[in-house]
């Protein structure tokens with residue numbers, strides 16, 4: 525059985541506050557927070573509140589289909605947010621974990637191509653990540669179990685066939 529790093533809902537609260545404090549202490553004052561959906565949605569929401577940041581958006585990327593099972597490359601599931609509105613803006617990109625770092629690299633490159641000043645914050649970073657996030661709460665090389673994806677989706681009233 526593989527060793528796992530388990531983030532509980534309770535610890536997620538602590539992690540969010542501590543990560544936000546690290547961002548604030550750095551002096552960086554983001555204007556817009558961009559969550560990398562879906563993994564970054566809950567961390568992004570928590571950080572937006574903790575930083576008192578009201579302007580948020582999300583960008584949808586899919587890469588992992590299962591534990592240790594990925595698509596060949598991370599792919600955007602929907603077109604980017606309004607690209608003109610991010611030109612010259614300070615953005616904080618938030619994700620749950622930088623593992624290979626390829627998702628974060630894709631998003632950061634995209635936002636920077638559109639003229640944004642983008643920094644990144646993650647709850648976890650793994651040592652193999654090709655991107656060194658600007659703000660990291662903890663480092664691990666284990667498979668991480670996040671509270672929002674620890675369980676299967678609830679049953680549907682009418683099952684899909």
Ligand code: 5GP
Pocket residue numbers: 563564587588598619620621622623624625626627628666667668669670673
């Ligand atoms: P990356 O592109 O950095 O390899 O990872 C992309 C996404 O895969 C992460 O944002 C996360 O949603 C998912 N992922 C990567 N490593 C883990 C992990 O250890 N545990 C979980 N639950 N998801 C992971």
